[in-house]
Amino acid sequence: MTEQLVDSTRATALRGTRVMIVEDDVLLLMDLEAILREAGAEIAGGCRNVAEALVAARDCDIAVAILDVRVGRETTAPVARQLASRGTPFIFYTGQVENDPQLAEWAGYTILSKPARASAIVDALAGVLHRN
């Protein structure tokens, strides 16, 4: 048997949506890609460092993004700023503590803590997508 971790109600929540993932841990990257595909999304890019992510944010047609806050030794803040300036919605998915100073800049944005349920991830992305 194969199990879907994204339930049927969410199976089309992100249908046709081009999603960019910024995450340096391969396993988590794989995991997110699998979940998003199950929700009908298209993976526009899975970036493991800030340089890649900036390129993808600029060049790829992205509808929504999910960003880890810390990739390698860098912070994804530049990527977030880039996306914000283009009006592209995004959420943060992070292992940082809630009151991390790096997140202070992003009060009011959706910040999801690791580990999160598949449904929570999909809901969060759908949420910011439809807010716009």
Add this chain to the structure above:
Amino acid sequence: MLVPDRQSDDATVRRLTQELDLMQLRLRTVREESESANEELRAANEELQSINEEYRSTSEELETSKEELQSINEELQTVNSELKLKLEAVSRAHSDLQNLMAATDIGTLFLDSDLRIKRYTDRITDSFSITLNDEGRPITDFAHQLEYEDLVKDAQIVLADLTPIQREVRSRGGRWYDVRIRPYRTVENKIDGVVLTIIDVTDWHQVNLTLQASEQLLQQKQHLVDLSRDPIFVWDFDGGLVEWNRGSEELYGFTRDEALGKRKEDLLHPTVPGSSFAQLKAKLLQDGSWAGEVWQKAKDGRDVIVETRLHLENFNNRRLVLESTHDVTASRAIERRLRLLLSELTHRVRNTLAVIQAIARHTLRNSQSKEDFVARFEGRLAALASAHTLLVGSDWKGADLAELARQQLAPYITDNPDRLRLQGEPILLPADLATPFGLILHELATNAAKYGSLSVLSGTVSVSWTTSRRNNERLFKLVWMEGGGPRPSKSKADGFGNTLINSVITGAHVEREFRPAGFVCTLEIALPEVADDGAVGGLH
């Protein structure tokens, strides 16, 4: 003329001649007498005249004397008035003196050159039991209340040497007296005895003792302040530093001489996090005290973080600030590091949980049954755990590849560890590669155990690797070669390992060969440059 009868006339003539003779005799006598009387008168007259002269001169002298006497009288009267005035003055002086003595409470004893009592003031009776009747008696007759055995001897010395002696002595009653013995000089500078003055200085003595005690206490406190390793200093609110202890010298590097007189702001450049030094001063003025964290600079430019307490005091028309600081630079640094570590820990834990979650989700998706899930999941979790153990053992610097390979294959080659052959120079995989690599090796090993060489006792696995440089990149090539097992076929196993390999090795080479001798997998990836402290990516 009558002619007298001759007889009668003769008788009368005879009688008359006799009378005449007599008369003539008498006359002669008288004449002689008269002459002598005359002479006498003359003499007397002369005497009288001379007496008269004398009287006259005497009278003149008397006159002169009288004038002299008059003038003397006048003088005497003047002198008398003067004397009266002097007497009044002396009397007043005497009253003043008595009042003075009474007011100053000084016991005074006047002794003559034989040390007999001449006079004394009342106060003396506190120390000597003498009464007015005793004037004239030698002082040695009397006992005194003072613990001063040599009193009489000293008096004698003063009388002899004419130099004053002063001593502070106790009385039997426990009071303290300042005793001074001086020679008694008359106005003609003649020595006429000695004067003893006794002043009760008990209070002064007490004050002195208290003062000495205070001074000792002050010294003690001063030593304490100097012993303190913490800076304790005092500055004038409107000026420079007035006190600077050894602790200050040690922490800030400025010696006492360098610090005193300078303004604290100029020396230490204090800043208050979230505020300013000016605001600190304002608050200090308002509240009289201030406590908190201040950042300062030492003489050598070093940043110093201190916890400080300030206290404003008015002293002699100056506003002085007493300040004591405590160096917390090190502990703040430690706190900062701790916070960072905690944050780091949280991050790692959450990430690890997310990884486990990812593995669980993937395994769940691709399991054929509950038992299948459990077996796979437990296997992967164990692989993850042992990879982590290696990382922890190296303080997250990385995992030794050879050790990782041994670990991941261990469950499958317990009977004969030599079934695994490793070849390659020691290489430390960075932490973010170690975990996926561990899982990859686990997958390769699991597959080999299920379908490949490790499924038979004679089967072997050889893992070899090399590193090289190309275009400023460190390239890593690993070859997994199975042998001595059944002929391989494309496995039906889930693509976890494959997916993982593909994800890990972005922009590099993966080859899977199903050779007759055994499955061969070749990975070629670019390794990130390792940082100086051995840590890579996400570990700060």
